[in-house]
Amino acid sequence: MRTQVCIIGGGPSGLLLARMLHNDGIEAIVLERHDRDHVLARIRAGVLEWSSVETLDRAGVGRRMHAEGTPHGGTYLSAQNRGFRVDYEALTGKRVMVYGQTEVTHDLYDAMDAEGTPVLHGVAGVTIGNPDSDAPFVTFRHQGADRRIDCDWIAGCDGYHGVSRDTIPANVLKTFEKIYPFGWLGVLSETPPVSHELIYANHERGFALCSQRNAMLSRYYLQVALDDQIEAWSDTRFWDELRRRIPEQAADSLVTGPSIEKSIAPLRSFVAEPMRWGRLCLVGDAAHIVPPTGAKGLNLAVGDVHYLHDALTRAYAGDPAAIDRYSETALVRVWKAIRFSWWMTSVLHKFPGQTPFEQRIQEAEINLLEVSDTAKANLAENYVGLPF
Numbered sequence: 001m002r003t004q005v006c007i008i009g010g011g012p013s014g015l016l017l018a019r020m021l022h023n024d025g026i027e028a029i030v031l032e033r034h035d036r037d038h039v040l041a042r043i044r045a046g047v048l049e050w051s052s053v054e055t056l057d058r059a060g061v062g063r064r065m066h067a068e069g070t071p072h073g074g075t076y077l078s079a080q081n082r083g084f085r086v087d088y089e090a091l092t093g094k095r096v097m098v099y100g101q102t103e104v105t106h107d108l109y110d111a112m113d114a115e116g117t118p119v120l121h122g123v124a125g126v127t128i129g130n131p132d133s134d135a136p137f138v139t140f141r142h143q144g145a146d147r148r149i150d151c152d153w154i155a156g157c158d159g160y161h162g163v164s165r166d167t168i169p170a171n172v173l174k175t176f177e178k179i180y181p182f183g184w185l186g187v188l189s190e191t192p193p194v195s196h197e198l199i200y201a202n203h204e205r206g207f208a209l210c211s212q213r214n215a216m217l218s219r220y221y222l223q224v225a226l227d228d229q230i231e232a233w234s235d236t237r238f239w240d241e242l243r244r245r246i247p248e249q250a251a252d253s254l255v256t257g258p259s260i261e262k263s264i265a266p267l268r269s270f271v272a273e274p275m276r277w278g279r280l281c282l283v284g285d286a287a288h289i290v291p292p293t294g295a296k297g298l299n300l301a302v303g304d305v306h307y308l309h310d311a312l313t314r315a316y317a318g319d320p321a322a323i324d325r326y327s328e329t330a331l332v333r334v335w336k337a338i339r340f341s342w343w344m345t346s347v348l349h350k351f352p353g354q355t356p357f358e359q360r361i362q363e364a365e366i367n368l369l370e371v372s373d374t375a376k377a378n379l380a381e382n383y384v385g386l387p388f
């Protein structure tokens with residue numbers, strides 16, 4: 001087989017890149033390890049920056065998002081059960097869109113089906129060949145047969161555990177990592193959200209987040225210890241603990257129900273540099289991971305796709321130098337989101353062994369946010385998303 005761009009990974013970044021390239025007449029094939037149901041069953045991000053919304057619109061996959069998603073003009077922060085609002089719209093003129101990653105992925109699959117872009121599911125043993133030459137290729141097994149795709153470019157959209165990043169030689173790749181000493185326990189329940197906007201809650205018992213997908217689907221998170229077992233968290237224990245950590249008014253009106261999904265995710269910041277080696281370009285989680293506190297993971301993936309799509313279309317239009325700037329351009333924006341997610345995480349979580357000094361600094365940060373529009377504007381500008 002031959003194609004112009006071979007995309008490894010059929011998550012949001014791989015599918016969106018394929019869609020955008022297709023719109024510009026550039027051919028791509030997507031290779032995905034799992035089946036489609038598996039990809040669509042993963043409950044992940046829930047908040048889209050407006051730049052992501054506009055990117056999905058430009059890609060022609062925004063119709064259902066506008067019909068079923070909910071724009072949010074602000075959010076609540078709380079500390080020790082006392083909350084205040086950050087008005088994104090007043091401070092930045094921008095909103096965010098609450099629309100699940102699962103739905104974004106669904107819309108992209110529908111668009112790919114309609115246009116006939118090939119997505120090969122269930123591929124195994126993906127290996128990248130000669131990425132540092134002008135004749136790269138990808139080999140894999142699909143439906144019992146060994147296959148090879150020759151291409152011009154390879155997009156490594158295969159997430160943190162993919163093969164693309166490891167293809168870059170160790171003496172070229174530089175990685176930066178911070179592991180946080182806690183995880184997030186997430187619950188999805190078919191109940192009305194406790195608040196019309198998100199609540200990010202700092203509490204001495206640990207962080208909590210009240211999020212949502214739609215009027216009858218809520219997503220809640222609790223900070224838990226890294227060694228906490230999911231079996232130890234019955235629904236009752238989860239709801240009781242959530243009530244303790246959020247503002248009283250919210251706790252009193254919380255509607256609980258059986259969880260339909262429950263999982264624990266560790267928190268990590270990670271960046272791999274450079275994001276391009278020869279004809280291989282890393283995109284999204286393959287190159288960087290953020291803790292979910294700033295709601296940046298999916299949005300960063302969309303940003304990378306924006307830059308790579310731009311570079312590839314320019315390259316095919318006769319400007320090969322555009323691709324040389326991809327890694328540098330993307331990383332400038334990535335590092336700002338890494339900083340923001342780290343800062344949100346640092347301010348809102350209870351750290352094991354936190355000293356009284358660190359505790360007071362955290363309280364001062366949150367108080368500053370409450371009283372200062374400048375501090376709020378800084379948070380708001382980063383949360384709604386920095387420009388591409």
Ligand code: FAD
Nearest residue numbers: 009011012013033044045158159162284285295296297298
């Ligand atoms: P992925 O979504 O990871 O997609 C990569 C794809 O590549 C997958 O479908 C995978 O199956 C496939 N793949 C991997 N290896 C191979 C291979 N060798 N061959 C072929 N295919 C392969 N972000 C937020 O903003 N908010 C959140 O609340 C949030 N929650 C999260 C919870 C969890 C448990 C995780 C893991 C992430 C979460 N994120 C969140 C981050 C966000 O979901 C990611 O940033 C986003 O999915 C990145 O998209 P991606 O396409 O780059 O990578």
Ligand code: PHB
Nearest residue numbers: 045046211292293294295
């Ligand atoms: C979510 O809805 O899953 C969500 C929202 C905001 C975050 C993280 C996760 O910061």
